[in-house]
Amino acid sequence: MIRSFKDIPGVEWVPGTGRFITVDPDTCTGCANCVKVCLGECYELTDKKAVIKSLDRCMECGACWYVCESGAISFSWPKGGTGFRTEYG
Amino acid sequence: MIDTGENREASCDVLVIGAGFGGSAAAKICADAGLTTILVERSENVGEKIISGLTIPFHGFLFGPAFIRDGTPPIERPVDGIENYIIKDIETNDIDIDDSLKVPKPFSPVFAVGYNAYCKAFCEWEAEEALQSGVQLKTSTTVVDVIRKNGRICGVVTEHNEKIQSKIIINAEGSHGLLAIKAGVREKYPPDTISLADVYVYDMDKKDIDRIFGFSLKFCWGWDEQKVAPPLGHGNGLMVWPYDASLHLMQDQCLRKDEGPVYNVAKALKDYHHNITSKLPWWRDEVGPRVKLKARMWDGFEIFVGLNERLRNMPNFTDGMLLIGDAAGLENTELCDGVPTAWFSAEIAAEVAIEAISNNDTSAEFLSRYNDRIKAHPIIQWAITSTNRYNLRYAQEDHDEKKLKKYIHEGWGIGFCMHGSTPLSKIVLSFLKKDPLVIGKWIRMYLRYYYNWHHQHFEDASTAVDPGCKKDALRLSAGLRFMDRVLSAFGPFIRLLARLMEPLTEAANPLMKVVFPFVSPIYLRLIKRWDALMEPLSKRVVRAVAASDPSIFDVRTTWRRDT
Numbered sequence: 274m275i276r277s278f279k280d281i282p283g284v285e286w287v288p289g290t291g292r293f294i295t296v297d298p299d300t301c302t303g304c305a306n307c308v309k310v311c312l313g314e315c316y317e318l319t320d321k322k323a324v325i326k327s328l329d330r331c332m333e334c335g336a337c338w339y340v341c342e343s344g345a346i347s348f349s350w351p352k353g354g355t356g357f358r359t360e361y362g
Numbered sequence: 363m364i365d366t367g368e369n370r371e372a373s374c375d376v377l378v379i380g381a382g383f384g385g386s387a388a389a390k391i392c393a394d395a396g397l398t399t400i401l402v403e404r405s406e407n408v409g410e411k412i413i414s415g416l417t418i419p420f421h422g423f424l425f426g427p428a429f430i431r432d433g434t435p436p437i438e439r440p441v442d443g444i445e446n447y448i449i450k451d452i453e454t455n456d457i458d459i460d461d462s463l464k465v466p467k468p469f470s471p472v473f474a475v476g477y478n479a480y481c482k483a484f485c486e487w488e489a490e491e492a493l494q495s496g497v498q499l500k501t502s503t504t505v506v507d508v509i510r511k512n513g514r515i516c517g518v519v520t521e522h523n524e525k526i527q528s529k530i531i532i533n534a535e536g537s538h539g540l541l542a543i544k545a546g547v548r549e550k551y552p553p554d555t556i557s558l559a560d561v562y563v564y565d566m567d568k569k570d571i572d573r574i575f576g577f578s579l580k581f582c583w584g585w586d587e588q589k590v591a592p593p594l595g596h597g598n599g600l601m602v603w604p605y606d607a608s609l610h611l612m613q614d615q616c617l618r619k620d621e622g623p624v625y626n627v628a629k630a631l632k633d634y635h636h637n638i639t640s641k642l643p644w645w646r647d648e649v650g651p652r653v654k655l656k657a658r659m660w661d662g663f664e665i666f667v668g669l670n671e672r673l674r675n676m677p678n679f680t681d682g683m684l685l686i687g688d689a690a691g692l693e694n695t696e697l698c699d700g701v702p703t704a705w706f707s708a709e710i711a712a713e714v715a716i717e718a719i720s721n722n723d724t725s726a727e728f729l730s731r732y733n734d735r736i737k738a739h740p741i742i743q744w745a746i747t748s749t750n751r752y753n754l755r756y757a758q759e760d761h762d763e764k765k766l767k768k769y770i771h772e773g774w775g776i777g778f779c780m781h782g783s784t785p786l787s788k789i790v791l792s793f794l795k796k797d798p799l800v801i802g803k804w805i806r807m808y809l810r811y812y813y814n815w816h817h818q819h820f821e822d823a824s825t826a827v828d829p830g831c832k833k834d835a836l837r838l839s840a841g842l843r844f845m846d847r848v849l850s851a852f853g854p855f856i857r858l859l860a861r862l863m864e865p866l867t868e869a870a871n872p873l874m875k876v877v878f879p880f881v882s883p884i885y886l887r888l889i890k891r892w893d894a895l896m897e898p899l900s901k902r903v904v905r906a907v908a909a910s911d912p913s914i915f916d917v918r919t920t921w922r923r924d925t
Contacts, residue, residue, distance in 0.1 A: 283563060283657020287406065306624040310558060310617055312631070312660045333411065334662040335538050339553045340617050340624045349540065352521055354406035354502030361563045361608075361657040362413035362481045 276329060284359045286329060290351030294337065298322050300345035307337035307346060332357045370524045374400040374498070376715050377518065377528035379505055379541065381408045383481075384687035384704030385534030386488035386497075387427045391712035392532075393495040397719060400526060401489070401497050402518075404504040409485030413561060413661035414699075416610070417441050417476040417579060417603060418484075421741055422702030423811075424804050425789050427709050429491055431807050432917040436483040436820045438605035440474035440812060442577040444774045448767060449584035449591070452641045460767065462776040462886055464578070467896035468903050471577040472812045478603050478610075487820070505535075508545045508683070514724070515545060515682035530682055530715045530724045534708070537664045537688040547683070548676045548691075553624060555673065557597045557665040557698070559614035560631040564653035568607040574648050575604035581774055582638060583766070586758055590637045592630070593619070594766070595755025597665065598698045600638055602649075606818065608656060609649070611635075614698075616665065619755075665698060667691040668746025678736060679729040684711040690736070696748035696773055703745050710735045740785035740792075748773070748781065776886070780878050783870035791860040791867060798856035799849050803917050806842070809907050810915035816908045834906035839914045 276286040294315075296307075303321035313330035316323050316337065323345070333356055338348035350356075374397075378389040381403035389401040405411045423431055443464030450456040465473055493499055509517040509525060517527035518541075535541050537556075542548040582600040584590040591600035592615035603610040613634050618624045639645050667673045668691065678690040686692070687704030694700055714732040718724045736742055750773030757766035771777040793800050814820050849856070 281658050282655060284659055304624075309624055309626040309628060312558070312560060312628050314628075332413075332660055334558060334660055336556070336558050336617060336627070336662045338538075339551065339556045339662065348538070349506070350404050350504045353404050353504040356411070357659075358405060358407070358410040359413070359657060359659055360410070360480070360482055362409070362411070362561075362659060362661075 278330060281330065283361045284332070284357055286357050287355045290328060290355040292328075293333075293349045293351040293356075294325060294328060294331065295347045296323050296325060297345045297347070300343050302343045302345070304342065306340035306342065310336040310340050312336075370522075371527065372400065372524070373517075373527040374398040375529050375719055376400075376532060376712075377402070377526055377530075378497075378532045378534060379518065380404075380534035380536060380689070381489050381492075381499065381501075382412055382485055382534055382536060382687070382704070383488065383701045384708040385532070386485065386492045387430070387705055388532045388534060388686060388708035388712045388715075389497045390429060390488070390492040390495045391427060391709060392715055393492065393497045395712075395716045397716065399492075399497045400500060400528070401492060402500045402503045402505060402520070402526070403489075404502070406502045407482075407486070408489040408499075408501065409482035412481035412485060413559065413659050414481055414612075414663075416481060416701070417478050417697075417699060418701045419476040419694075419697060419699060420474060421786065421789070422705050423477070423807060425741060425793065426702060426705035428803075430488070430705065432803060433487075433491065434810065434814055434820050435479070435487050437477040437479050437811060437815050438608075439478045439571075440471050440577055440815060441476040441478060441579055442470035442474055444579045444581055446770050446774055447580065447582045447642070448770060449582060449588055449642070450763070452584065452588050452590050452637065455643055457643075458767070460770055460775045461578070462771065462882075463774060463778065464889075466889055467893045468900035470900065472903055472907055473808050474577070474811070477811060477815075478605050480605070505541055508541065513681065515680065529719050530684070532708075532711050532715060533683055533685045533689050534687055534704070535689045537662070537693070539685075539689055542685060542689060545680070545683070547680045547685070551664055551667060551673065553617035554596075554620055554622075555664055555667050555670065556617050556662050557614045558617060558627050558631070558660060558662050559598070559612055560635070560660045561658065562611040562635070562655060563657040563659075564609045564611070564649075565656045566607065566609050566649070566653045570652045571604045571607065571609065574644070575602075575609075577604070579603055580644075582642065583754070583770055585761070588637075589630075589633050590642065591634055592616075593755075594758040595752055598751070600634060602645075606815070609653060613638075617662075663698075663700075664688060664691065664693045666695050666752055667693060668695050669749065669752055674746065677733075678707075679726060679732050681726045681729075682724045684714060684729060684732050686711045692736070692742060692746060694745040694748075696745070696751050698751070703742050706739055706742055707736060710739070740788040744782065744785035750774075750781075776882060777878065780874045781871055783874045784867055787867045787870045788864075791864050794856055794860035795864070798853040798860075799846075801856075802842075802846055802849050805845065806915045806917055809838075809842075809910075810912065812904075812907050813910065813912055813915060816904070832909055834902060835909040835911070838906045838910055842914055 446460040448458040597615035600613040686707040692703040
């Protein structure tokens, strides 16, 4: 079912993305850079490791991937036709 | 049964990856040349994943692909200038304004310095043009890898394991460059060259926008400690674009400064938005009470890539593949609008692809001519190496108000002519050398775009005219016919003049640097009075354009008449 959030109007999320962003816990240093740059609040720090709470509000900006100095975050595009979409970009 | 495309195979002459601003343009040009062209796009509907606050500068339209210049793309509002708010102290409203970049009346607003647009509507229009040329568009298709044969890229694999073989690939995948990285052609950009843009879209009554903004963008610049806009020189700043009946507010900040720690951008962007909307007088008192939030979104894109020699020189081609636009690092580092450079590179890539296929040679050696032409393009090179935005950091470091105003004036004020005159004169003359009649196409483009925006009518040109202004409309029509005759008669002379003037273009910037300090204060003193005097004429021009029969702006009709 297509999702939307009241605090992010004008944007919809089509489900079925697959796990297009992943964090390797063995490589993660717990620097929290991903937490600091994610406007979708997708990340949290648990036991000094970055954990993806949910990709439901992810807008595929790639900021988390760019700031991950240890290379723990893998970023790929969601499956075709899924993920966020907007009329107003 | 759902067709997932699994294990299917397709083949074509040209495969274009990404139906953004550049991708569709490249695909259309290739298809027009008779090449079988497939355009793949990961989103379900073209343009729905492209985020920007967007003014496409005039040079993209004038010097980019002809089908855009001569077409009817959906624009949201012409732009006639920029009002720069230099915020020295937000609490005491100590704010200076630099509004020196403004098209004078009566040319404004018909002759614009750029056009605001919604990315989705514009990209859909481009893709529709590509489809009409015979391009096969495959949406909801994410490319995951390239296919190689004897070391040469010869196709891609989609997420459904569909293989698309092609003689050549034009990669228009955007800033992140996932495919180019996977193919070993380019590297991931460092965080100091990625800006996170936070965009708010507001509904606003058109009449209020006309009154408060007119046709001007509003840019806000403040000392870092004011926390009203992203740090100077580490991102775009804060900008408000007026659209037809909505506003775009965009603020964006680099993820880190040089090699320093990563910013808490999530918090910082919230703070800037709160401070600017609650403290800046014109927003708080005029705009705030009249807007309703319609959308909020964000995206990360490259900035200052062209200023870093190593990043600038990353390959933009390899065996069997050409990269264009953001995928090739061709963002506009000063204006932060990569659309013109995407269009220019799309056109060059399409030309090279056509030549490569015609010569049956898609080797890196043959395709290196693409890089040569990118390096020789005066606007692309100007766009990726301009330094005013980057240099704002030095104004902050020294807390030097004079320096701050200088960079703003030279970046987003009339002072841009001290570094823009050479590239602009070069490209103008290169067009005039080839086709002096292009002047008529440029003028008709401005008139058509304004007409279409005025009537909000981008497809069918038949619109009711205002009978009260019919006389002026007829005069305009006669004027255009006269212009065509003059251009035809003086074409060889214009071509010769362009050739003679070409060697002088290098001197344009140095000359402006000498002349500008004397001429600029006089111009700025006179222009306000001039604009007031010209206001009635400006309104008359607008009425005449709006009341015209739109077929007089049709370039193709003119061509038939000429030939």
